[in-house]
Amino acid sequence: MKSTFMKLALAASIAIIFGSPAVAATASDTATTQQGTNAAKGSQYGDFGPPQGDPIHAVLTSPPQVPPPIHRDKPAKVIVELEVIEKDMPISEGVSYRFWTFGGTVPGSFIRVRQGDTVEFHLKNNPNNKMPHNIDLHGVTGPGGGAASSSTAPGHESQFTFKALNQGIFIYHCATAPVGMHIANGMYGLFLVEPPEGMPAVDHEYYVMQGDFYTTGKYREKGAQPFDMEKAIAEQPTYVVFNGREGSLTGDNALTAKTDQTVRMFIGNGGPNLVSSFHIIGEIFDRVQSEGGTLAQENVQTTLVPSGGAAIVQFHTEVPGSYVLVDHSIFRAFNKGALGILKVDGPENKAIYSGKEVDSVYLGDRPNPNPNAATQAAHAASTGKLTLEDQIKAGKELFTGTCSICHQANGEGLPGVFPPLAKSSFIAADPKKSIEILLHGLTGKVTVNGQEYNSTMPPMIQINDDDAANILTYVLNSWGNPGGYVQAAEVAKVRAAPPAK
Ligand SMILES: [Cu+2]
Numbered sequence: 043m044k045s046t047f048m049k050l051a052l053a054a055s056i057a058i059i060f061g062s063p064a065v066a067a068t069a070s071d072t073a074t075t076q077q078g079t080n081a082a083k084g085s086q087y088g089d090f091g092p093p094q095g096d097p098i099h100a101v102l103t104s105p106p107q108v109p110p111p112i113h114r115d116k117p118a119k120v121i122v123e124l125e126v127i128e129k130d131m132p133i134s135e136g137v138s139y140r141f142w143t144f145g146g147t148v149p150g151s152f153i154r155v156r157q158g159d160t161v162e163f164h165l166k167n168n169p170n171n172k173m174p175h176n177i178d179l180h181g182v183t184g185p186g187g188g189a190a191s192s193s194t195a196p197g198h199e200s201q202f203t204f205k206a207l208n209q210g211i212f213i214y215h216c217a218t219a220p221v222g223m224h225i226a227n228g229m230y231g232l233f234l235v236e237p238p239e240g241m242p243a244v245d246h247e248y249y250v251m252q253g254d255f256y257t258t259g260k261y262r263e264k265g266a267q268p269f270d271m272e273k274a275i276a277e278q279p280t281y282v283v284f285n286g287r288e289g290s291l292t293g294d295n296a297l298t299a300k301t302d303q304t305v306r307m308f309i310g311n312g313g314p315n316l317v318s319s320f321h322i323i324g325e326i327f328d329r330v331q332s333e334g335g336t337l338a339q340e341n342v343q344t345t346l347v348p349s350g351g352a353a354i355v356q357f358h359t360e361v362p363g364s365y366v367l368v369d370h371s372i373f374r375a376f377n378k379g380a381l382g383i384l385k386v387d388g389p390e391n392k393a394i395y396s397g398k399e400v401d402s403v404y405l406g407d408r409p410n411p412n413p414n415a416a417t418q419a420a421h422a423a424s425t426g427k428l429t430l431e432d433q434i435k436a437g438k439e440l441f442t443g444t445c446s447i448c449h450q451a452n453g454e455g456l457p458g459v460f461p462p463l464a465k466s467s468f469i470a471a472d473p474k475k476s477i478e479i480l481l482h483g484l485t486g487k488v489t490v491n492g493q494e495y496n497s498t499m500p501p502m503i504q505i506n507d508d509d510a511a512n513i514l515t516y517v518l519n520s521w522g523n524p525g526g527y528v529q530a531a532e533v534a535k536v537r538a539a540p541p542a543k
Pocket residue numbers: 142173174175176216217218224229
């Protein structure tokens with residue numbers, strides 16, 4: 043009797059110190075009911091015994107693809123073979139970067155297992171590599187998340203085994219010193235541990251991962267760009283991109299879906315520095331497992347994805363069109379590359395949205411919305427074969443994405459607000475002055491074709507020399523303007539000079 047009383051008294055005093063255990067129990071009971079299984083509770087419940095059946099080789103996929111769902115009701119031994127490859131790849135049009143990759147892509151191969159699986163992990167370091175590497179999987183219970191057992195020299199392979207006790211979406215990354223540098227070079231990916239009962243079926247699953255990159259050259263400065271440790275320490279990225287490069291999810295690479303479908307995206311953030319405010323323009327996430335955890339939040343506009351974290355977002359498509367994936371720290375989207383497209387095809391649904399699409403406005407100050415002709419021109423310029431025709435074609439494309447919002451696609455401007463570029467007396471008087479206007483902007487009274495304007499054109503320093511030269515060449519050769527051309531070198535010269543007062 044006495045000892046029972048003592049225990050009760052002890053329990054009560056613990057309750058006082060740690061808060062009411064009754065309340066805690068209620069909260070976790072709710073969680074259990076929502077998830078329908080004890081397994082949702084975590085690692086203590088994630089061990090379903092030894093692996094059964096023959097070992098399975100994990101299907102690994104490159105972004106934006108996700109391996110197929112598991113559909114298995116027993117724990118298995120799953121063998122994962124991942125190779126580290128150091129390689130040059132484009133980070134933007136005409137800009138190459140030496141990435142360090144898990145599986146040849148940034149982010150690395152997507153790995154999918156079931157809670158309770160025993161994972162036999164093989165990390166291979168390609169013999170042509172220069173660096174040692176290892177792997178820290180955030181879904182591993184054990185020192186270093188595997189890093190302590192996987193340090194691997196070039197031409198070697200390491201093996202370690204773990205049980206995936208916690209379900210969720212986890213990132214993995216290299217943790218070899220200097221850790222920041224290995225991550226900054228693209229060494230991260232996603233590791234999904236499905237709940238034992240599987241995940242609800244959806245029409246599309248996609249793999250999108252953000253990363254920040256630090257190059258010695260400026261944003262979109264052409265050529266091979268080395269890693270810049272100073273910028274990385276200062277946390278001032280040159281690029282912030284989805285899936286390892288600017289344009290990885292735009293144009294022909296856009297993600298796709300049809301109307302009336304459910305889309306699930308696994309959103310990771312490798313960092314190394316920035317936190318992502320992940321948002322899709324024109325969609326609302328019906329469901330978000332923020333921070334990769336089990337409980338879902340609903341009806342979310344923007345979800346925060348920490349550096350070294352991940353989330354699962356899900357939404358249903360109703361209206362056709364282009365939906366823009368961004369980091370809503372918005373300069374990163376429009377001036378550092380963090381922009382992707384989900385293209386939804388299907389019949390209009392006017393009851394839900396009237397159907398006037400405004401993609402061009404959303405992509406407004408992105409200088410390179412559809413880089414086909416601009417890409418060709420950049421290539422021609424790099425081989426010294428740029429023709430006037432290439433410039434005009436590229437310029438037209440770029441003008442549409444950059445200048446037409448104000449000056450209109452036909453160059454006529456808007457009376458009293460935006461001056462015309464068509465048959466412009468201003469341009470005719472001094473064609474090369476347009477370079478200065480484009481780079482430094484224009485403010486105050488100007489007279490164009492007898493009409494006075496007193497407004498402001500913002501400077502557009504984010505447009506690179508090639509693109510600026512092409513835009514202005516297009517303007518000079520359109521709508522009754524005097525013709526001629528502008529070279530990238532001329533733009534560079536004006537850029538280097540201080541703006542005229
Ligand atoms: Cu590494």
